[in-house]
Amino acid sequence: MQDGIVASSESAHISNLIRFADNPESFDNFNILSRCDVDFLRMYPTIATRVCRLSIESNDSIRGLPLMRNVRSLQWIWEQADASRCACTADLALILRSLPSIEVADFRVDVAGTMTVHQAFACLSTKLKCLRIGFPSRAPVEVVSEHCPYLPSLTDLVIHEGQSFDIGAFVAYSVAPGAPNLNSIAFPSTVTWDELSVALTSAAGRIEYVILNKFRGMGTHDGRREATLIRLHRITLDVTHAPRNDLGDLWNEAATFILQFITRFQPLALHTVEINILAEDVIRMYEVGGYSWSVFTERQGDTHSQEWHEWLTSLLSHLGIFIRLRLNIYTPSVMSDVDTRALSSAKRVAVEYLGNRRLCIVDISV
Numbered sequence: 001m002q003d004g005i006v007a008s009s010e011s012a013h014i015s016n017l018i019r020f021a022d023n024p025e026s027f028d029n030f031n032i033l034s035r036c037d038v039d040f041l042r043m044y045p046t047i048a049t050r051v052c053r054l055s056i057e058s059n060d061s062i063r064g065l066p067l068m069r070n071v072r073s074l075q076w077i078w079e080q081a082d083a084s085r086c087a088c089t090a091d092l093a094l095i096l097r098s099l100p101s102i103e104v105a106d107f108r109v110d111v112a113g114t115m116t117v118h119q120a121f122a123c124l125s126t127k128l129k130c131l132r133i134g135f136p137s138r139a140p141v142e143v144v145s146e147h148c149p150y151l152p153s154l155t156d157l158v159i160h161e162g163q164s165f166d167i168g169a170f171v172a173y174s175v176a177p178g179a180p181n182l183n184s185i186a187f188p189s190t191v192t193w194d195e196l197s198v199a200l201t202s203a204a205g206r207i208e209y210v211i212l213n214k215f216r217g218m219g220t221h222d223g224r225r226e227a228t229l230i231r232l233h234r235i236t237l238d239v240t241h242a243p244r245n246d247l248g249d250l251w252n253e254a255a256t257f258i259l260q261f262i263t264r265f266q267p268l269a270l271h272t273v274e275i276n277i278l279a280e281d282v283i284r285m286y287e288v289g290g291y292s293w294s295v296f297t298e299r300q301g302d303t304h305s306q307e308w309h310e311w312l313t314s315l316l317s318h319l320g321i322f323i324r325l326r327l328n329i330y331t332p333s334v335m336s337d338v339d340t341r342a343l344s345s346a347k348r349v350a351v352e353y354l355g356n357r358r359l360c361i362v363d364i365s366v
Contacts, residue, residue: 010177016079021105025049025131027030027050027051028050028051028052028053028054029051029052029053029054029055030047030051030054030055030057030266031055031057032054032056032057032058032062032065033057033058034058034060035060035062036322037061038063038064038065041065041066041068042064042066048066048067048068049067049068049069049070050070050152051068051070051071052070052071052072052073052232053071053072053073053074053075054068054071054073054099055074055075055076055077055080056073056074056075056076056077056095056188057077058077058078059078059080059085059089061087061090061091062091062095063094064094065094065095065098065099065360066098066104067098067100068098068099068199069100069101071099071101071102071103072101072102072103072104073102073103073104073105073106074099074102074104074105074106076095076105076106076107076108076109077107077108077136078091078108078110078281079108079110079136079137080110080137080138081110081137081138081200083112083138083257084359085115086110086111086112086116086138087109087110087342088111088112088116089113089115089116089119089120092109092116092117092120092123093119093120093122093123096120096121096123096124097123098123099125101125101127102125102127102128103125103127103128103129103130104128104129104130104132105124105128105130105131105132106132106133106291107131107132107133107134107164108134108136108160109133109135110136110137110138110140111135111139111140112141113140113141113142113143114140114142114143114165114166114169114170114174115143115164116143116149117133117140117174118143118149118173118174119324121149121174122147122150122152124149124151126150126151126152127151127153128151128153128154129153129154129155129156129197130154130155130156130157130158131141131151131154131156131157131158131175132157132158132159132160133157133158133159133160134159134160134161134162134163134188135162135163135165136160136162136163137162137191138163139161139163139164139165140163140165142165142166142169142170148173148174148175148176148177148178149174149175149178150178151175151178151179151182152178152179152180152181153181153326154175154179154181154182155181155182155183155184156183156184156185156186157171157175157179157182157184157185157186158185158186159171159185159186159187159188159191161188161189161190161213161214162188164190166194166195167187167188167190167191167196167199168194168195168196168197168198168199168202169195169198170199171185171198171199171202171203172198172199172201172202175317176199176202176203177202177331179203180206181206182203182206182207183206183207183208183209183231184201184207184208184209184210184211185203185207185209185210185211186210186211186212186213187199187210187211187212187213188213188214189212189215190217191212191218193218193219193221193222193277193304196218197221197224197264199225200226200227200229200265200295201226201227201280203225204227204228204229204230204265205230205231206231207229207231207232208231208232208233208234209232209233209234209235210232210234210235210236211236211238212235212236212237212238212257213236213239214238214241215237215250215253215254215257216241216250216253217249217253217254217256217257218253218257218275220260221260221264222254224264225263225264225265225266225289226264226265226357228266228267228268229265229266229268229270230266230267230268230269231266231269232265232269232270233267233270233271233272234270234271234273234274234278235258235261235267235270235272235273235274235277236273236274236275236328237254237258237273237274237275237276238275238276239251239260239275239276239277239281240276240277240278240330247281247284247295248287248295249304249320251295251311252295252306252311254275255311255314255315258273258315258319259315259318259319262319265286270323271322271323271324272323272324272325272326273319273323273324273325273326274325274326274327274328274329275325275326275328276330277327277328277329277330278330279327279329279330279331279332279339279343280339282329282343282346282347283339283342283343283346284326285308285346286342286343286345286346286349287342291305291309292308292349293307293308293309293349293350294306294307294308295307295308295311300350308350308353309348309353312325312350312353312359313353316358317358324357324358324360325358325359325360326359326360326361326362327350327359327360327361327362328362328364329343329347329361329362329364330366331343331362331363331364331365331366332365332366333365333366337361347361
């Protein structure tokens, strides 16, 4: 009975696609949810060559994809905690061989081991510029291979939030050696000091920009100095997902991390440290400080505040005169008049302590 329902649903889906087959412009974006979508593309090769952005959402093997020369962007989701049903090298490689022109690839695919993606990436387009990858349901076993994929055009690597794995080894053995133009890496909240060190050291002469997403602090490191990041000019800490009750701890963790990062990697060209923060947190810090910025911590109803200018002055005095702090404030497109006025005042007060030369505040609409 269930098989009959599925078959009927797939038949209706194909019929709906066929209705628009005479209008190829409707298929610039195409979603593959099952084998029947692949069959449709094979039936209509003109449409297959029209697709520019391809999305695959399936926990089953998708084989037989026709050649799709115009696809520039790929998003692939395969969430499967069962190791016996994870994606294998052939599943990934056979699809990637059919997409010779992709420039942006976003994988949220569960695999048994990193060797799977390592081998499959050999089939990635040499035009690939941005690679985003994460493992949503299970942590892959780290298996190192000698032959690294060749990704000559890759500039940006993003490691998604998801299951923890050895990020350092993955970057050092599966990406960096074959990516001579890699200059930007975004790390998830799970990254450790050791993983960060291994990853950045593997591309030390190339990295220009480092991002720490969902930053929650990384503790202290052992004081070792790593390879100098001679081209790094910007680092960003994103605290937009931080719990609302520990902002004071988080700001102090941010200051500690920044100073230790500079000590460890000696980024000679660093000129900007960015912190991404929500407008609601800016307003709250401003109001908690009695309409003067305050870095605060709240626990069990108690509020412990540190004056904004104290935190700011302490950090920037250690950074040196050539490094600028930039606050990216993520601001809703619609805010109450009260919040709008409070945010405007908060930004003005924040700059008053140091002026625009050392501190820059930028609104980013969301």
